[in-house]
Amino acid sequence: SRSNEGAPLGDALGEAFPGLHVEWTDNRFREAAGQGLPVGIWIAALALVLGVTVFGGYLLLRDVNRDVRMTEVRSQFVASVSHELKTPLTAIRMFAETLAMGRSRDEHTKSEYLETIVNESERLARLVDNVLDFSKIEQGKKIYRLRPVRLEDVADSAARAMQFPLAQQGFQLRFSVEQEIPELRADPDAIQQAILNLLTNAMKYSGDAREIYLRVGIRGAARNGEALIEVVDHGLGMAADEQKHIFEKFYRAPSHESRLIAGTGLGLTLVAHIVKAHGGRVEVESAPGSGSTFSILLPVLSDNGIHS
Numbered sequence: 569s570r571s572n573e574g575a576p577l578g579d580a581l582g583e584a585f586p587g588l589h590v591e592w593t594d595n596r597f598r599e600a601a602g603q604g605l606p607v608g609i610w611i612a613a614l615a616l617v618l619g620v621t622v623f624g625g626y627l628l629l630r631d632v633n634r635d636v637r638m639t640e641v642r643s644q645f646v647a648s649v650s651h652e653l654k655t656p657l658t659a660i661r662m663f664a665e666t667l668a669m670g671r672s673r674d675e676h677t678k679s680e681y682l683e684t685i686v687n688e689s690e691r692l693a694r695l696v697d698n699v700l701d702f703s704k705i706e707q708g709k710k711i712y713r714l715r716p717v718r719l720e721d722v723a724d725s726a727a728r729a730m731q732f733p734l735a736q737q738g739f740q741l742r743f744s745v746e747q748e749i750p751e752l753r754a755d756p757d758a759i760q761q762a763i764l765n766l767l768t769n770a771m772k773y774s775g776d777a778r779e780i781y782l783r784v785g786i787r788g789a790a791r792n793g794e795a796l797i798e799v800v801d802h803g804l805g806m807a808a809d810e811q812k813h814i815f816e817k818f819y820r821a822p823s824h825e826s827r828l829i830a831g832t833g834l835g836l837t838l839v840a841h842i843v844k845a846h847g848g849r850v851e852v853e854s855a856p857g858s859g860s861t862f863s864i865l866l867p868v869l870s871d872n873g874i875h876s
């Protein structure tokens with residue numbers, strides 16, 4: 569305020585502002601204190617800020633942890649796929665080189681080597697198919713082409729495809745058609761892939777057991793039952809809490825025995841996807857040490873052509 573009399577009120581503002589003074593009211597501090605918020609609110613505000621900071625920190629940590637886990641899963645996956653590809657490739661190369669050098673003269677050995685090469689190439693193709701299909705599923709691009717199919721034929725060709733590797737490792741595959749199955753609408757390649765994955769697992773997790781069953785038939789009443797594909801092994805089996813996770817992508821049982829067996833953790837993920845796409849479901853019955861039964865159940869066409 570500008571002073572119009574001699575005695576200035578308040579403090580001068582300085583030389584730059586000649587004649588200008590700041591006027592202080594007597595109770596300026598008291599007022600400020602009086603208008604202030606109650607202590608409780610200050611504490612609440614402080615607690616809120618702290619809370620938000622801690623929560624933010626937690627979210628950040630969780631994200632970082634998830635990133636680390638994803639990186640681990642990814643590198644584990646790359647390692648296991650490479651490992652799985654390497655085994656058949658090594659066999660193919662070894663047998664092909666032996667043949668190329670002309671070391672084995674006898675025809676029987678030669679054809680055995682050739683058979684192994686064909687078989688290992690098929691195994692390679694199955695592995696690659698699994699990975700490619702998985703990536704298609706992840707991108708939502710996997711297409712199933714359904715058409716009328718005889719399940720007995722699909723199961724039979726799956727059994728044939730596994731004949732050589734089964735025999736090579738001393739397995740007996742008992743394939744049986746329990747009941748006549750009405751025609752299904754299905755993608756035969758996909759169903760065959762699902763059966764092959766189950767048979768491959770039955771072999772991998774058989775331990776010392778050497779018998780595997782593949783059964784097809786009907787569950788329930790003949791007319792509105794479901795088509796059933798059953799793969800039974802008498803191998804390692806699994807505990808109930810393991811069974812809950814086996815259909816998750818990349819999941820592999822943590823038990824030591826299964827850890828030593830090569831795998832990507834995608835086989836059953838694909839089985840579950842294929843079966844679901846057909847309107848069916850997969851059931852597992854298993855106990856440690858007594859083996860596992862995997863059942864694929866698919867809806868069959870009733871007489872009027874509608875899914876039962």
Ligand code: ADP
Pocket residue numbers: 769770772773801803804805806814815819820821822826830831832833834835836837859860
């Ligand atoms: P992978 O065999 O490549 O590990 P899968 O998705 O086929 O992946 O199987 C997931 C897990 O389920 C396996 O790691 C194994 O622990 C368990 N599993 C699958 N099939 C069987 C089986 N027949 N007996 C015992 N355990 C099995």
